[in-house]
């Protein structure tokens with residue numbers, strides 16, 4: 001429900017409800033997350049994002065939806081921007097906390113589609129395709145409303161997400177492989193009727209196949225613009241990347257900025 005309170009981690013705040021719902025980012029994923037995303041954590045990947053976000057935050061505070069282990073939040077806080085995060089996963093947040101500077105980033109455990117935190121923000125942001133973790137259109141709409149509710153007039157909501165790769169699907173085919181080796185196969189499945197997609201992983205361990213899958217909802221740029229409009233935001237910029245290349249029909253992802261009108 002909109003307005004649902006979260007539980008906060010930060011100086012002087014504790015969590016004691018004992019809940020263990022880490023969504024799809026429990027201990028098994030969190031333990032390897034930083035190693036698995038090492039390419040995305042290098043300065044050449046992170047710095048352009050942090051430059052852009054710090055510029056939008058200006059002298060205000062930033063709120064990250066799905067803060068995770070702090071890949072973006074920590075360097076952004078290192079630029080002097082006060083950063084607060086919302087995340088479902090205690091296991092991910094525990095990794096953030098253990099890093100240098102981690103104690104300075106306040107975190108609220110909760111669903112970023114609905115969880116409210118105190119304060120007014122110049123910037124809310126949601127990177128690395130994480131809006132796709134919300135698997136219904138309603139939840140994605142709620143997420144925009146929640147971002148807008150946290151922004152001060154003139155504040156911005158930034159989303160980094162892939163353009164749905166339906167052009168890779170020949171007629172009649174609903175799956176696209178993205179990793180094939182002797183012991184590990186990974187593929188995405190798409191349902192264009194519902195915009196449901198899933199990533200599937202099959203790994204041979206001790207001669208036996210293990211399968212896991214994560215559900216997503218893919219979403220089009222124009223659909224996000226409508227969600228923003230429903231939330232009272234308007235599109236300010238859309239680029240192909242954090243380095244502000246123009247977004248075109250060939251772009252495979254976008255970084256979009258919606259603004260809450262001043263006054």
Ligand SMILES: C[S@@+](CC[C@H](N)C(=O)[O-])C[C@H]1O[C@@H](n2cnc3c(N)ncnc32)[C@H](O)[C@@H]1O
Nearest residue numbers: 025066067068071087088089092111112128133
């Ligand atoms: C792909 S990771 C991204 C983490 C970080 N933003 C980064 O760029 O490395 C997605 C994060 O979003 C969190 N997450 C996914 N769905 C969520 C939801 N509905 N509410 C809160 N957190 C969520 C996960 O727990 C995870 O930490």
